[in-house]
Amino acid sequence: xxxxxxxxxxxxxxxxxxxxxxxxxxxxxxxxxxxxxxxxxxxxxxxxxxxxxxxxxxxxxxxxxxxxxxxxxxxxxxxxxxxxxxxxxxxxxxxxxxxxxxxxxxxxxxxxxxxxxxxxxxxxxxxxxxxxxxxxxxxxxxxxxxxxxxxxxxxxxxxxxxxxxxxxxxxxxxxxxxxxxxxxxxxxxxxxxxxxxxxxxxxxxxxxxxxxxxxxxxxxxxxxxxxxxxxxxxxxxxxxxxxxxxxxxxxxxxxxxxxxxxxxxxxxxxxxxxxxxxxxxxxxxxxxxxxxxxxxxxxxxxxxxxxxxxxxxxxxxxxxxxxxxxxxxxx
Amino acid sequence: xxxxxxxxxxxxxxxxxxxxxxxxxxxxxxxxxxxxxxxxxxxxxxxxxxxxxxxxxxxxxxxxxxxxxxxxxxxxxxxxxxxxxxxxxxxxxxxxxxxxxxxxxxxxxxxxxxxxxxxxxxxxxxxxxxxxxxxxxxxxxxxxxxxxxxxxxxxxxxxxxxxxxxxxxxxxxxxxxxxxxxxxxxxxxxxxxxxxxxxxxxxxxxxxxxxxxxxxxxxxxxxxxxxxxxxxxxxxxxxxxxxxxxxxxxxxxxxxxxxxxxxxxxxxxxxxxxxxxxxxxxxxxxxxxxxxxxxxxxxxxxxxxxxxxxxxxxxxxxxxxxxxxxxxxxx
DNA sequence: CGCGTTTGTGAAAACGTTTACATCCGAACC
DNA sequence: GGTTCGGATGTAAACGTTTTCACAAACGCG
Numbered sequence: 098x099x100x101x102x103x104x105x106x107x108x109x110x111x112x113x114x115x116x117x118x119x120x121x122x123x124x125x126x127x128x129x130x131x132x133x134x135x136x137x138x139x140x141x142x143x144x145x146x147x148x149x150x151x152x153x154x155x156x157x158x159x160x161x162x163x164x165x166x167x168x169x170x171x172x173x174x175x176x177x178x179x180x181x182x183x184x185x186x187x188x189x190x191x192x193x194x195x196x197x198x199x200x201x202x203x204x205x206x207x208x209x210x211x212x213x214x215x216x217x218x219x220x221x222x223x224x225x226x227x228x229x230x231x232x233x234x235x236x237x238x239x240x241x242x243x244x245x246x247x248x249x250x251x252x253x254x255x256x257x258x259x260x261x262x263x264x265x266x267x268x269x270x271x272x273x274x275x276x277x278x279x280x281x282x283x284x285x286x287x288x289x290x291x292x293x294x295x296x297x298x299x300x301x302x303x304x305x306x307x308x309x310x311x312x313x314x315x316x317x318x319x320x321x322x323x324x325x326x327x328x329x330x331x332x333x334x335x336x337x338x339x340x341x342x343x344x345x346x347x348x349x350x351x352x353x354x355x356x357x358x359x360x361x362x363x364x365x366x367x368x369x370x371x372x373x374x375x376x377x378x379x380x381x382x383x384x385x386x387x388x389x390x391x392x393x394x395x396x397x398x399x400x401x402x403x404x405x406x407x408x409x410x411x412x413x414x415x416x417x418x419x420x421x422x423x424x425x426x427x428x
Numbered sequence: 429x430x431x432x433x434x435x436x437x438x439x440x441x442x443x444x445x446x447x448x449x450x451x452x453x454x455x456x457x458x459x460x461x462x463x464x465x466x467x468x469x470x471x472x473x474x475x476x477x478x479x480x481x482x483x484x485x486x487x488x489x490x491x492x493x494x495x496x497x498x499x500x501x502x503x504x505x506x507x508x509x510x511x512x513x514x515x516x517x518x519x520x521x522x523x524x525x526x527x528x529x530x531x532x533x534x535x536x537x538x539x540x541x542x543x544x545x546x547x548x549x550x551x552x553x554x555x556x557x558x559x560x561x562x563x564x565x566x567x568x569x570x571x572x573x574x575x576x577x578x579x580x581x582x583x584x585x586x587x588x589x590x591x592x593x594x595x596x597x598x599x600x601x602x603x604x605x606x607x608x609x610x611x612x613x614x615x616x617x618x619x620x621x622x623x624x625x626x627x628x629x630x631x632x633x634x635x636x637x638x639x640x641x642x643x644x645x646x647x648x649x650x651x652x653x654x655x656x657x658x659x660x661x662x663x664x665x666x667x668x669x670x671x672x673x674x675x676x677x678x679x680x681x682x683x684x685x686x687x688x689x690x691x692x693x694x695x696x697x698x699x700x701x702x703x704x705x706x707x708x709x710x711x712x713x714x715x716x717x718x719x720x721x722x723x724x725x726x727x728x729x730x731x732x733x734x735x736x737x738x739x740x741x742x743x744x745x746x747x748x749x750x751x752x753x754x755x756x757x758x759x
Numbered sequence: 760c761g762c763g764t765t766t767g768t769g770a771a772a773a774c775g776t777t778t779a780c781a782t783c784c785g786a787a788c789c
Numbered sequence: 790g791g792t793t794c795g796g797a798t799g800t801a802a803a804c805g806t807t808t809t810c811a812c813a814a815a816c817g818c819g
Contacts, residue, residue, distance in 0.1 A: 146544050174500045213521075380710055482776075
């Protein structure tokens with residue numbers, strides 16, 4: 098509440114001097130400094146980030162935005178933790194928003210970002226052609242994409258080798274003797290979906306297994322769509338003996354569909370999903386998954402963003418992290 | 429980027445007129461309005477929330493803060509969704525922060541809140557005596573507590589009937605014939621822990637079961653502490669035949685400890701935990717839990733906050749929602 | 760002792776809004 | 790035809806900072 102004005106009045110100096118005391122940088126003699134600091138304490142002064150941000154040129158707000166598609170998805174929550182830890186370490190505050198895999202909400206929050214003059218934004222774009230994000234990038238706002246990438250625009254990017262992850266997962270199932278492997282994709286215009294699909298197809302091709310189109314379904318990354326689509330696949334005349342599912346939430350949904358039908362995993366149907374879960378070990382059965390280093394994705398993205406804020410003209414960088422196939426008992 | 433200045437120049441009017449067009453409220457003749465609106469579009473004008481917030485008196489920033497202890501805890505994620513939906517519906521932006529059950533972080537973010545001149549804050553206090561939160565309340569900042577309450581200070585509050593939830597859970601175990609019921613609490617100075625403990629003790633008392641102090645352990649709400657403490661209990665000379673655990677994450681940890689020892693649930697040990705999980709149904713075995721209406725907690729808290737922002741002097745209100753015992757197969 | 764140089768401090772502008780107040784102009788009134 | 794009114798628009802102050810520039814005093818030096 099107390100402003101520089103009031104502090105200055107109490108210390109009988111000018112507001113400029115108070116500001117200088119606050120920002121340490123400038124010269125102010127020890128005696129005055131002491132007086133000012135006393136006044137600061139007396140009034141319980143708290144600087145206004147708002148005023149500061151209004152006055153300052155870009156890149157010094159110490160505020161960045163993170164827009165995640167679904168805060169209830171543990172994968173994104175883990176990314177958020179990574180981002181948050183790196184931000185907090187650099188004393189940056191984080192404006193965290195949940196876009197709910199919804200373009201309108203995303204646009205609303207992107208507007209908030211520019212409107213709040215944040216220093217930069219971390220986000221997984223809605224899909225490869227996300228217009229609102231591209232627009233934002235073009236305004237010169239520092240943007241780091243995580244997990245998903247944009248097709249036409251080059252930005253800083255921290256992603257996971259989705260092709261490799263999917264290839265390994267499918268190969269693992271093939272090795273176990275499966276030839277009818279169902280796949281539940283995510284939204285198809287998302288870069289991760291595209292890459293994972295490639296990995297699956299290549300693994301099949303390499304093993305000389307023909308692709309059964311009816312075993313491929315596209316979901317929307319939500320639990321419910323996993324349940325529905327897994328149900329469809331299991332109810333097929335010639336159902337798959339294994340399921341490869343593109344994210345954690347849909348995998349949980351699929352598991353529910355399997356249980357509902359009284360089928361046994363992995364005897365009746367094997368399952369491997371993308372994204373590890375803290376409780377994957379305690380699921381019935383413990384789930385084989387492609388583990389993504391989500392925390393690191395977040396942390397590195399934030400560090401990358403800080404670099405870009407410091408040096409806005411540096412060329413965009415891509416970091417690709419490796420996933421890991423964690424074999425438990427669902428395969 | 430474009431400011432009122434530039435728009436005004438292009439439309440050949442004063443900035444006041446532009447501002448009036450923007451805020452609809454005031455009179456401006458149709459012709460000028462059209463000209464201004466064209467200029468607005470041409471320049472792709474985006475208002476600066478920062479400047480606006482600096483200028484305006486309290487309560488009109490259309491920005492509120494939410495500080496949650498752990499973004500990776502599905503219970504809080506669900507609360508966050510409730511808050512976020514209600515905020516978005518009212519066109520409020522949400523400054524979401526993760527305090528990591530850490531007082532320093534919490535203080536940092538509380539400072540950010542005042543410093544950012546948010547209109548209000550929703551949070552579960554760290555514990556009943558959380559000094560930083562009390563301080564904030566005393567500054568007159570609208571604050572709504574969720575889930576946990578403060579001991580000495582009366583604020584708006586949306587909570588769950590924890591006593592009832594715990595009482596029901598313990599009674600259910602007693603009914604199933606258990607007399608040695610282990611309990612893993614959370615941090616003991618948190619209001620929810622205190623209430624749940626009361627519920628457990630009363631249920632035992634009502635059934636005439638003496639309390640075994642060695643069956644009561646205090647954790648920190650994290651998965652790891654659930655694993656550790658459940659391990660301790662199970663390794664006791666005279667171990668409990670049932671476990672009542674105070675939150676979801678510790679329950680998952682406890683489940684791991686049980687599996688690790690090769691014990692069967694519920695044959696060797698029954699388990700009931702607080703907080704439902706989207707995948708509780710797919711755990712091994714499907715978990716009996718006390719379900720809290722987390723989404724509603726969040727939604728109602730945000731609505732309450734909006735009311736307080738509109739009418740800062742209204743007396744504090746408490747809403748208590750009912751939990752529900754969901755019986756699955758772990759008991 | 761006079762003159763440049765340094766050092767500490769203050770005055771004021773700027774950031775982008777909102778809004779109270781002033782101004783202008785035409786219409787309505789008597 | 791003045792006077793008054795009211796409606797549309799402009800002017801300028803204010804919000805709380807940072808920062809440039811100016812200024813005064815002290816200092817160093819020949």
